[in-house]
Amino acid sequence: MWESYVLPTSVAQALAVLQAYQGRARLIAGGTDLIPKMKAGKRRIDCLVDISRIKGLQGIEEDGGDIRIGAAVTHAEVASSRLIRERATVLAEAALSVGSPLVRNQGTVAGNVVSAQPAGDAAVALFALEASIEITGQNGVRLVPIAELYQDVGISRVDSTAEIVTAIHFKGSRGNQASAFARLAQRQALALPMLNTAVVVAIRDGRFAEARIVVAPVAPLPLRARQAEQGLKDAPVSADRIVEAAEAAAQESRPRDSLLRGSAEYRRNMVRVLVRRALEQATTRLIGKVA
Amino acid sequence: MARQLLTMMVNGESVTVAVEPSAMLLDVLRHELHLTGAKESCGKGDCGTCAVLLDGKAINSCITPAMKAMNREVLTIEGLSRSGQLHPIQEAFVAHGAVQCGFCTPGMVLAAKALLDENPAPTELEVRVALSGNLCRCTGYVKIIEAVLSAAAKLRR
Structure with a gap:
């Protein structure tokens, strides 16, 4: 799979090895993604450069x-x-x-x-x-x-x-900010997410000063649900507004039918559920229970 | 392919082996050092039968390049008993019937040891989470969890 394995002790040393191999060396850190791929024959390389011992990292x-x-x-x-x-x-x-x-x-x-x-x-x-x-x-x-x-x-x-x-x-979050993560998977461990969502909210004077809502995998890269975010901006903090935002996030999502992750229709419905839960959780962390 | 020298502590003893640079830690343990307690099942880090402790942390040795163990401490199931005396976790597995076919047991016991070294009084949920990377097809997990909780209580005494 590779002919050499090196453990550099500095970033400069690691870069020098990469340069010497001119594209035929690549980095490894934990290797939990890379090694199974390489064992399956999906990657071909001459040298692995392990950065996990570098002090500055x-x-x-x-x-x-x-x-x-x-x-x-x-x-x-x-x-x-x-x-x-x-x-x-x-x-x-x-x-x-x-x-x-x-x-x-x-x-x-x-x-x-x-x-x-x-x-x-x-x-x-x-x-x-x-x-x-x-x-x-x-x-x-x-x-x-x-x-x-x-x-x-x-x-x-x-x-x-x-x-x-x-x-x-x-x-890092400031005093009026909180965040939460929610996930749907077939098991509670060792399972790819059918859906996941990450939210950050800020509350000032009983209103959402800011909301960031990310949903995946409903697009080739994690999706910022911008319309849902806009809908919350300056809105009074309430359970109803959270439900509306979750609905908007579901409408913005474009999940695909997937044998691994479930049908598009099911997953769009679940976007609504997960985003609502994550927003409630983050809001609760800031102000206690949401009415 | 030129071999590389790998020096590591295995079960408390310093070992130097000439390894293929692309060898996995599991292969070196099993084929060079003849420590066959760690098993290969899925070969891609999903099942935990290859679990060993690397500097005290449970890892999947089947997806860990052997060279990652350079100058570090590896503990395998063979290093757990002392002069024929089973470790309390091993004793609890026997006493609670937590071993059936036995294939997952070395990994289970080591994952449990990593947990109890860090958290001597885990809740049942903490035990379940700590063992969630180790699959067992026989026991249904209940007896394994009972064994770990019982070993924790014994180790605290």
């Missing part, structure tokens, strides 16, 4: 409200981080629903983004957090909004043979 940090998650941080670390649970609840909940404990102990949140699956749980949460992805290449560091990173189903604009996702950045 570890850890979750906060600086003035900005949260940075290093590229080697696993789903398990994110799910159990007190900072993430308090300031980006939606991401902690999403990370906890990925795969199984064994997968979460290795698979990284950054890898979930690079895999660019239309409903990667952690990535869907990062869409709602409007995260930026830090990419380091030979020409330096650039920050790319997560929505611009998705090229197509399973294809991101990160070139894993030449550049490295080094971190994920987003703003």
